[in-house]
Amino acid sequence: MEIERDKLLAMYRTMRRIRCFEERVRDLSIANEIPGFVHVSIGEEASATGVGAALRLTDRITSTHRGHGHLIAKGGRLDRMMAEIFGRRGGYCKGKGGSMHIADFALGILGANGIVGAGLPIATGSALAAVIQGRDDVTVSFFGDGAANEGAFHESLNLAAIWKLPVVFACENNGFGEFTPAQTVTSVADIAVRAQAYGIPGQIVDGNDVVAVHQAAAEAVARARRGEGPTLIECKTYRWEGHVVGEHAMIGTGQYRERAEIEQWRARCPIARMEKWLTERGLATADVFEAVAGEVRAEVEAAVEFARASESPDPKEVAEDLFV
Amino acid sequence: MALMTFIQAIQEALIEEMERDPLTFLMGEDVVLAVFGATRGLYERFGPMRVRNTPISEIGFVGAAVGAAMAGARPICEVEFASFFYCAFDQVCNQAAKLRYMSGGQAKIPVTFRAVYGSAGSAAAQHSETVYSQFLNVPGLKLAVPSDPADAKGLLKSAIRDDNPVIVFEHVGLGGLRGEVPEGEHLVALGQAAIKRPGTDITAIAIGAMVSRTLAVAEKLAADGISVEVVDPRTLMPLDEETLLASVAKTSRVIVADEAHLRGSAASEIAAIIAEKGFDLLDAPVKRVASLDVPVPFSPVLEQRAVAREAAIESAIRELLGA
Numbered sequence: 246m247e248i249e250r251d252k253l254l255a256m257y258r259t260m261r262r263i264r265c266f267e268e269r270v271r272d273l274s275i276a277n278e279i280p281g282f283v284h285v286s287i288g289e290e291a292s293a294t295g296v297g298a299a300l301r302l303t304d305r306i307t308s309t310h311r312g313h314g315h316l317i318a319k320g321g322r323l324d325r326m327m328a329e330i331f332g333r334r335g336g337y338c339k340g341k342g343g344s345m346h347i348a349d350f351a352l353g354i355l356g357a358n359g360i361v362g363a364g365l366p367i368a369t370g371s372a373l374a375a376v377i378q379g380r381d382d383v384t385v386s387f388f389g390d391g392a393a394n395e396g397a398f399h400e401s402l403n404l405a406a407i408w409k410l411p412v413v414f415a416c417e418n419n420g421f422g423e424f425t426p427a428q429t430v431t432s433v434a435d436i437a438v439r440a441q442a443y444g445i446p447g448q449i450v451d452g453n454d455v456v457a458v459h460q461a462a463a464e465a466v467a468r469a470r471r472g473e474g475p476t477l478i479e480c481k482t483y484r485w486e487g488h489v490v491g492e493h494a495m496i497g498t499g500q501y502r503e504r505a506e507i508e509q510w511r512a513r514c515p516i517a518r519m520e521k522w523l524t525e526r527g528l529a530t531a532d533v534f535e536a537v538a539g540e541v542r543a544e545v546e547a548a549v550e551f552a553r554a555s556e557s558p559d560p561k562e563v564a565e566d567l568f569v
Numbered sequence: 570m571a572l573m574t575f576i577q578a579i580q581e582a583l584i585e586e587m588e589r590d591p592l593t594f595l596m597g598e599d600v601v602l603a604v605f606g607a608t609r610g611l612y613e614r615f616g617p618m619r620v621r622n623t624p625i626s627e628i629g630f631v632g633a634a635v636g637a638a639m640a641g642a643r644p645i646c647e648v649e650f651a652s653f654f655y656c657a658f659d660q661v662c663n664q665a666a667k668l669r670y671m672s673g674g675q676a677k678i679p680v681t682f683r684a685v686y687g688s689a690g691s692a693a694a695q696h697s698e699t700v701y702s703q704f705l706n707v708p709g710l711k712l713a714v715p716s717d718p719a720d721a722k723g724l725l726k727s728a729i730r731d732d733n734p735v736i737v738f739e740h741v742g743l744g745g746l747r748g749e750v751p752e753g754e755h756l757v758a759l760g761q762a763a764i765k766r767p768g769t770d771i772t773a774i775a776i777g778a779m780v781s782r783t784l785a786v787a788e789k790l791a792a793d794g795i796s797v798e799v800v801d802p803r804t805l806m807p808l809d810e811e812t813l814l815a816s817v818a819k820t821s822r823v824i825v826a827d828e829a830h831l832r833g834s835a836a837s838e839i840a841a842i843i844a845e846k847g848f849d850l851l852d853a854p855v856k857r858v859a860s861l862d863v864p865v866p867f868s869p870v871l872e873q874r875a876v877a878r879e880a881a882i883e884s885a886i887r888e889l890l891g892a
């Protein structure tokens with residue numbers, strides 16, 4: 246499948262936006278300007294981006310605790326995301342959700358989620374709603390390798406399979422669930438093979454290759470849209486940063502991976518890789534990349550300023566938004 | 570008025586609401602053949618798109634109901650025995666209950682869960698528990714516990730129309746209970762208690778199946794000249810505190826009858842509210858009537874001892890009145 250240049254450049258920009266946004270969030274968290282936990286997906290931008298680029302506005306996603314990238318790839322506004330991460334009223338959830346719970350229903354973002362695996366049944370149900378409504382919208386559930394060991398994963402694949410629901414299960418296998426290497430707690434080397442157990446297609450893709458991810462996702466989304474049922478895609482990638490920003494406050498000096506391993510994966514940076522790919526094909530040059538980087542930096546700075554300028558919620562708002 | 574059973578009333582509510590709104594649909598384990606009868610015939614009537622047998626997969630289908638509601642449909646999800654909610658606690662308590670609040674009011678989750686609860690007679694602890702109290706401490710859920718056919722119909726219809734997650738708990742023993750149900754559109758608002766029998770000497774607040782038991786006791790005690798006012802909150806969340814307190818103001822004495830295990834029960838919550846807000850109205854301490862804090866036992870002899878029924882209600886009333 247040929248991908249248009251505009252789309253390729255848009256994907257490049259999305260990855261840059263995710264990277265820049267999350268680096269800033271990480272630094273603000275270290276600087277204690279942000280309350281609570283922050284999980285970043287730096288190094289994993291290609292999976293969110295490649296999948297997100299296969300979706301349209303009325304499609305929906307469910308996301309995870311490590312969800313900034315998914316949200317940005319589905320069109321989430323950086324300023325309102327940042328304000329939410331700051332816990333401010335101008336945030337997407339008026340400060341009631343925070344980094345782990347950002348949602349934008351108008352964009353089909355049914356929310357990041359603090360419960361590992363919880364998004365899969367919700368995405369399955371969202372796909373069911375599309376069927377009930379007679380619409381051809383597709384729902385994507387992003388989740389990690391850790392979630393693939395939750396009952397919710399298995400139950401959702403089965404349910405989506407028997408009802409041929411328009412849902413794509415996008416597993417980002419970044420090698421770890423918290424501080425435990427995935428291969429030590431997972432019965433199979435490739436989570437994608439679990440699709441076989443449910444009679445649906447399962448596909449492994451290089452999760453640091455945004456073009457490959459996009460091609461796989463576009464196929465799975467098209468299949469779902471045609472009413473042919475769910476697909477499981479496993480994006481093999483790697484988490485460069487800690488499980489949570491400041492993880493050493495949790496695990497002390499404990500080690501769970503080698504520096505060299507991190508370096509190896511840094512060398513497979515999805516953004517650098519796409520730059521090379523675009524350059525080799527004569528689709529873009531260094532000045533394009535620099536221009537995008539500059540624009541994205543300015544946008545992220547504006548988001549930080551927006552968040553800082555946004556008021557804290559009024560304590561009176563504590564009782565609002567519980568019921569319709 | 571039409572005379573019908575509790576189950577028939579539920580079925581009427583389901584049919585009326587499914588005819589009213591094409592975005593409503595039914596899902597659950599064996600809803601086609603209908604284990605408890607309420608959904609029987611609906612598959613034939615509404616077809617496979619809207620009446621769906623699910624796999625035995627509570628996390629999956631309960632979560633799918635939540636997701637479908639978030640995405641614009643109006644699912645009615647049956648969870649057979651209410652104890653099976655434990656398998657899907659996350660989807661009910663962390664997702665359905667919280668996502669509207671956590672999203673700053675963006676999510677709308679019009680899902681209705683129906684589940685059968687309570688002591689059925691030798692069904693043992695995993696099929697006999699009264700579990701609504703477990704949800705009472707989770708903000709974001711509405712909880713209805715109908716006690717007769719009219720309320721079963723009216724509450725369920727309101728639950729389905731409500732844009733929030735509502736769980737309707739139906740006592741397993743009430744299915745065959747007959748009663749008059751108003752003809753035509755019959756809705757019972759969530760959050761409105763009902764005086765099921767007026768009285769003057771003592772208020773008996775009773776939940777679910779405890780209502781008919783308390784009514785039987787009240788009838789018996791009337792022969793002894795004791796006048797019991799039986800009040801049914803009908804929904805535990807929202808709770809109509811006003812009606813409960815007004816009755817206590819009239820009688821100055823109150824028992825709260827709940828089939829749940831005593832500790833942490835809905836009766837405990839109601840008793841606390843009355844103690845806090847109605848202390849000056851009382852001539853005697855609030856008394857809770859609830860089941861023993863042991864899993865509901867299998868043997869009929871043990872079950873009878875553990876589960877609060879008429880005898881416990883009667884002795885509590887007599888004790889408070891010194892009669």
Ligand SMILES: Cc1ncc(C[n+]2csc(CCOP(=O)(O)OP(=O)(O)O)c2C)c(N)n1
Nearest residue numbers: 311359360361389390391392419421422423
């Ligand atoms: C049900 C549940 N169990 C445990 C946790 C704690 N927890 C948060 S993130 C995480 C690891 C999840 O791993 P994975 O799904 O692979 O996602 P990743 O963090 O690697 O992106 C765990 C165990 C949780 N949030 N929810």
